[in-house]
Amino acid sequence: MRSGKEHGVATETPGQESQQTLSNLMSETRRFEPPADLAASANVTAATFEEADRDSLAFWESTADRLTWARRWDTTLEWNAPFAKWFVGGELNVAYNCVDRHVEAGLGDRVAYYWEGEPEGDSRTITYADLQKEVSRAANALEELGVRKGDRVAVYLPMIPELPITLLACARIGAIHSVVFGGFSSAALKSRIHDADAKVVITADGGYRRGKPSALKPTVDEALEECPGVEHVVVVRRTGQDIAVNDRDIWWHDIVDRQSAEHEPAPHGAEDPLYILYTSGTTGRPKGILHTTGGYLAQTAWTHHAVFDLKPETDVYWCTADIGWVTGHSYIVYGPLANGATSVIYEGTPDTPHKGRFWEIVQKYKVTILYTAPTAIRTFMKWGDDIRAKFDMSSLRVLGSVGEPINPEAYVWYRENIGGSRCPVVDTWWQTETGAIMISPMPGVTAAKPGAAMRPLPGISADVVDDQGNSVPNGGGGFLVVREPWPAMLRTIWGDDQRYIDTYWSRFDGMYFPGDGAKRDEDGDLWLLGRVDDVMLVSGHNISTTEVESALVSHPKVAEAAVVGATDPVTGQAIVAFVILRGSVEESADIATDLRNHVAKTLGPIAKPRQIMVVPELPKTRSGKIMRRLLRDVAENRSLGDVTTLTDDSVMKLISEKMPAAK
Numbered sequence: 001m002r003s004g005k006e007h008g009v010a011t012e013t014p015g016q017e018s019q020q021t022l023s024n025l026m027s028e029t030r031r032f033e034p035p036a037d038l039a040a041s042a043n044v045t046a047a048t049f050e051e052a053d054r055d056s057l058a059f060w061e062s063t064a065d066r067l068t069w070a071r072r073w074d075t076t077l078e079w080n081a082p083f084a085k086w087f088v089g090g091e092l093n094v095a096y097n098c099v100d101r102h103v104e105a106g107l108g109d110r111v112a113y114y115w116e117g118e119p120e121g122d123s124r125t126i127t128y129a130d131l132q133k134e135v136s137r138a139a140n141a142l143e144e145l146g147v148r149k150g151d152r153v154a155v156y157l158p159m160i161p162e163l164p165i166t167l168l169a170c171a172r173i174g175a176i177h178s179v180v181f182g183g184f185s186s187a188a189l190k191s192r193i194h195d196a197d198a199k200v201v202i203t204a205d206g207g208y209r210r211g212k213p214s215a216l217k218p219t220v221d222e223a224l225e226e227c228p229g230v231e232h233v234v235v236v237r238r239t240g241q242d243i244a245v246n247d248r249d250i251w252w253h254d255i256v257d258r259q260s261a262e263h264e265p266a267p268h269g270a271e272d273p274l275y276i277l278y279t280s281g282t283t284g285r286p287k288g289i290l291h292t293t294g295g296y297l298a299q300t301a302w303t304h305h306a307v308f309d310l311k312p313e314t315d316v317y318w319c320t321a322d323i324g325w326v327t328g329h330s331y332i333v334y335g336p337l338a339n340g341a342t343s344v345i346y347e348g349t350p351d352t353p354h355k356g357r358f359w360e361i362v363q364k365y366k367v368t369i370l371y372t373a374p375t376a377i378r379t380f381m382k383w384g385d386d387i388r389a390k391f392d393m394s395s396l397r398v399l400g401s402v403g404e405p406i407n408p409e410a411y412v413w414y415r416e417n418i419g420g421s422r423c424p425v426v427d428t429w430w431q432t433e434t435g436a437i438m439i440s441p442m443p444g445v446t447a448a449k450p451g452a453a454m455r456p457l458p459g460i461s462a463d464v465v466d467d468q469g470n471s472v473p474n475g476g477g478g479f480l481v482v483r484e485p486w487p488a489m490l491r492t493i494w495g496d497d498q499r500y501i502d503t504y505w506s507r508f509d510g511m512y513f514p515g516d517g518a519k520r521d522e523d524g525d526l527w528l529l530g531r532v533d534d535v536m537l538v539s540g541h542n543i544s545t546t547e548v549e550s551a552l553v554s555h556p557k558v559a560e561a562a563v564v565g566a567t568d569p570v571t572g573q574a575i576v577a578f579v580i581l582r583g584s585v586e587e588s589a590d591i592a593t594d595l596r597n598h599v600a601k602t603l604g605p606i607a608k609p610r611q612i613m614v615v616p617e618l619p620k621t622r623s624g625k626i627m628r629r630l631l632r633d634v635a636e637n638r639s640l641g642d643v644t645t646l647t648d649d650s651v652m653k654l655i656s657e658k659m660p661a662a663k
């Protein structure tokens, strides 16, 4: 759980001193100025920051004014801490804002999505006019199945067009969607269906991953054995594989295709729920993060326009995330569509049928803005530099990163190899809970530092505080907090207000605590240091996993690293590192010694790992985050904890086999 109370380990006084020592040693001097032509016509300039500083509520009103409201709001913010209501009294329809209004504005022929299936040649182009028809049909079908405003709809689909269509159809009628990652187990699916009390499940026979059809429907069948509340299961035929057809099942093409392509979008209240998305808590019940309508759409749309400098007439935007992750909700579906953007959606994995697939897609659609995750970037580094060289990627102009701290070396590799050294890289910090990007460089304003998320966005009052909740001076480290409410913030944990208060608002009085550590450098710029649960305590010194991992990745032989603190009789905790080598590098006998010395030289002897293991893969969630918890189990020679959110559990076997020293 991410409760603040459990983070005490990061707050010992000696540790804070040592974190400062580490920060001083890790001196990053590279700076990348915004390209002059981008800065000259950028959507956001320094004036936007000044405007928001002067009057943040007026600034948020200006973001809401980018949307089309059926009824304008009466009150911008009602803050009954920690419960926020934004744009109170306002009414709007999210699907109307994302689809219909663009068609009404004469943009029906603009492409909303270039959809690229994993099997080559399997692609679809969907204009805003097409999307309006598809979403209307799906909305009519849901209504025929008895789905009404406020009902919950569980969505368990691969990355196919029916996924955004389903979300928009729910939003259109005011039903609350709850997307569960296509890779999650039946147990994970079942607990999420139960918690939300979903009435309908939308799924598919299967999807394509790694070159073959991968079944989804059997997982749904298994989960539903214990879900009597589910009345209907709508099944999209994607792969054509054999499935069991049960009483509750109905094919998507049987019910959706015969519906009218017209559907009147009713206005919904600004604070009516839009969706629930579960964060993969490691223990206990999953946390259903609840997002609502007006504030969420205003902030996702504005941040997408601002952080990516989106020019909807000319840009082709590609966010490689899965829609089952919040990044897909906010930056494949809601933000981009509200802005009338043209986006790419890709169904499969980056190595199918070859390791240049992403760059082939960039070339094919002339992608101008690419938004991906550090895990993908490090994988490309591992595969080597020659793969992307075969493709024309000169269309790219802005690159984004999200999901984990990006190691400075991975940032520079991304900038040089993918961005041809001409594209700004925006490292965007945010969470499922924040709903939208909170801290990021602005491509037309910020002289970015590799590895730093830099500054809070206009209107966001993020800060770094010490154990007592006092703001740290420049050069200090501590806990990231947000001091004021923001429009896209979670409203509560579904069905559990107390857990919402305990988890996010109890560690520091009156402040939102996201659970991340951060430092503020001498210039006042922010560096994210990962979850505070992951901070290691070595001989009384707090050391962040992020800094040691970045030191390892700065070695020319290393593509990726994960670091954990394992119990040690002498030092309390000792640093154990797992590294993946770059493509052409052979594992040599002295590699561990080399790397240990490299870390000592970069960060100081205190950060030197006790043990370094070269491994073929690291355990990751479907959204690409390293699961350090499982590596800690290996390092401490315990049996593995919950692996239900792991992408590929064979990885853990490979790693355990390499770990003789812990036995």
Ligand code: 6R9
Binding pocket: 279, 325, 326, 327, 401, 402, 403, 404, 405, 406, 427, 428, 429, 430, 431, 432, 433, 453, 514, 515, 516, 528, 529, 530, 531, 623
């Ligand atoms: C959007 C998303 C949230 C956690 C967050 C933090 C980590 C995300 C980051 C980052 C450093 C970044 N995180 N972006 N850390 N720099 N640019 O990832 O949401 O899946 O809820 O994860 O991810 O630790 O607290 P979610």
